[in-house]
Amino acid sequence: MIITKIRLKNWKNFGEVNAVCGKRVFLIGPNASGKSNFLDALRFLRDVAQDGLQKAVAARGGMKAVRYLGARSSSDVGIVVKLDDTWEYGLSFTADSNKGEPKITEEYVNSFANDTENTLLQRPDQDDEHDPMRLTQTALQQVNVNKAFRDIADFFSSIRYRHILPQLVRDPKSFSPVPSKHDPFGRDLVSQIWNTPQITRNARLKKINKALTIAVPQLQNLSVEQDTNLFRKLRDYSACFPLPD
Secondary structure (H helix, E strand, O other): OOEEEEEEEEEOOEEEEEEEOOOOOOOOOOOOOOHHHHHHHHHHHHHHHHHOHHHHHHOOOOHHHHEOOOOOOOOOEEEEEEEOOOEEEEEEEEEOOOOOOEEEEEEEEEEEEOOEEEEEEEEOOHHHHHOHHHHHOOHHHOOOOOHHHHHHHHHHHOOOOOOOOOHHHHOHHHOOOOOOOOOOOOOOHHHHHHOOOHHHHHHHHHHHHHHHHHHOOOOOOOOOOOOHHHHHHHHHHHHHOOOOO
């Protein structure tokens, strides 16, 4: 699957965004312009599919941190994603008036086939009206509900976010010879590439190299090789200065 369209409403520093996407997307802008916030909308959908709406919002500091500061009369936070021009998933939520926790105001799934649009899910529904607590959970996170569109939940769950930056310079105290795992700042990116089977690794690097050449024409070749001398030094350092249990 690929994301072909994404719409954001009252999401962090965006009042409204409507973007058409393709197989390759470049986000360009100055610091603090919202590039990371835009990408975090996709990571948010992953967290919703894996951990649920409540945890996904809480992990970002709650509704006040998620909602656009300029939101006025229409204060719902909304994310709509179209996938392969085959699926469309929409989620809107706001803060519960009593507890301040996120509550779904709309959730829907549409499928498209042969120029026909079919609605597979439209919430709130009658069950939600009889039990308002249901609106604290999305259909994405409920396997007994999402059977007809589980491909969407699986796709969102597969989203990976890698923020490549010189983390050693920004946060030297966090550096250690012990390898990081699933690090959002990308410190384990090279090791993940290296641990990929060689045939798969070379095929992926070839595709990445082709894409990067479009943005950086001077780039000639991209490869990953293990520095055995550095690996031995790090191993020896770890043996001399073991980390506490």
